[in-house]
Amino acid sequence: MTGVVRFHVPENRLGKLIRSAGGKAVEQAVKDASVGIESLRGDFLSELSEILEKAEVLSVAVKGADDQVGTDALYGLISNAIGVPSACGMTSLDEMLISLSDMIDHFKTHAIWDKQAITLHLSAFRLLLNSESARDSEGAKAILVGLHKVSARFRRKPPAVNTASA
Amino acid sequence: MVRSPDLKAKFNFEHASVMLLDENPLSLNILLQVLAGFGAKHFTRCTDIAKAEDEIAKTHFDLIIVDATGPSTTGTKFVSWLRRSGIEPNCYAPVLLTSGHTAQNSVLEARDCGAHFIIAKPLTPLIVLERIIWIAKEGRKFLESDAYVGPDRRFKNVGVPTGMEGRRRDDLSIEAEESETPIMEQDVIETSVQAQKVAQ
Numbered sequence: 001m002t003g004v005v006r007f008h009v010p011e012n013r014l015g016k017l018i019r020s021a022g023g024k025a026v027e028q029a030v031k032d033a034s035v036g037i038e039s040l041r042g043d044f045l046s047e048l049s050e051i052l053e054k055a056e057v058l059s060v061a062v063k064g065a066d067d068q069v070g071t072d073a074l075y076g077l078i079s080n081a082i083g084v085p086s087a088c089g090m091t092s093l094d095e096m097l098i099s100l101s102d103m104i105d106h107f108k109t110h111a112i113w114d115k116q117a118i119t120l121h122l123s124a125f126r127l128l129l130n131s132e133s134a135r136d137s138e139g140a141k142a143i144l145v146g147l148h149k150v151s152a153r154f155r156r157k158p159p160a161v162n163t164a165s166a
Numbered sequence: 167m168v169r170s171p172d173l174k175a176k177f178n179f180e181h182a183s184v185m186l187l188d189e190n191p192l193s194l195n196i197l198l199q200v201l202a203g204f205g206a207k208h209f210t211r212c213t214d215i216a217k218a219e220d221e222i223a224k225t226h227f228d229l230i231i232v233d234a235t236g237p238s239t240t241g242t243k244f245v246s247w248l249r250r251s252g253i254e255p256n257c258y259a260p261v262l263l264t265s266g267h268t269a270q271n272s273v274l275e276a277r278d279c280g281a282h283f284i285i286a287k288p289l290t291p292l293i294v295l296e297r298i299i300w301i302a303k304e305g306r307k308f309l310e311s312d313a314y315v316g317p318d319r320r321f322k323n324v325g326v327p328t329g330m331e332g333r334r335r336d337d338l339s340i341e342a343e344e345s346e347t348p349i350m351e352q353d354v355i356e357t358s359v360q361a362q363k364v365a366q
Binding site (some may be wrong): 002004005006007008009010011012013014015017018019020021022023024025026027029030031033034036037039040043044047072074076078079080082083084085086091094097098101102106108109110118131142 | 171173174175176177178179180181182189191192193195196199200201202204205214215228229235236237238254258262264266267269270271287288289290291292294295299300302303305306307308309310311312318355
């Protein structure tokens, strides 16, 4: 195929299928899908508790910035859980997971590790998961603002060093 | 680009054969509930790439939804393999890539693997449906080259990316060429585009 670029239009089988007679209205389909997700809620809450416990164990086990296996395991566990809290109506917990995934990815990319920042995020995880009051918009917002400040600390450029010699 | 579908509009997903690949059983379950709510009945669930590749050889799929979250890059590797597999018609099947978080070093891989769309998690039923309907309606061109195999990524027709020279024969230069015919005077242009009151 060297240097050759080929364009073609494959048969659009999905297009033909969804236009066929029968089926359901968009409004009904979205409603039915939401009911289906809602039915999983109980399972998800216990799964999220397990994920939190595993994350706490993994974060303690990470030896430092060069522990790629440890950081990958923690990043995988946290990023894979994104989307699950929103299915249980806990959107703030999802925001926290995204913030934590961003931070771990940043640590991995720049070879840094800050155990305290990770512990802080996991404490917020526990609070948002277990405390009904922390799930309300104001309480959760305050927690998320605090976490954003923590992760922003690592993204700030270091102050310019004056290298001029006398 | 993607417009919200008319809420009263009907679509039929009953006979579609859908493959789901997600290493995380929790998010696989969410997606399954979403698609079942849409009326889909024929699913193939895969939690690893080996099973997914095996199924591609056995069944014709109308839609493939693959997750690309986390450090393993299973999702993007699978889509790249699928596009180059030569297993027709599955190698041309519409692919939706979902992702909770894309690591900085995997962003280009996700863009170039050959998926039709990338949907960021958390997923909502309406967003998933919008993307499926959009893919089903558009019938996008396919491109096969050494560097990329998949749906044409320039589907918005906004021209060559800024700062780059066009690679396609029909790409136009950003610089306007010398006009061969007289150029329109500014006052003529202004008169022709002036807002006019329309008599009611």
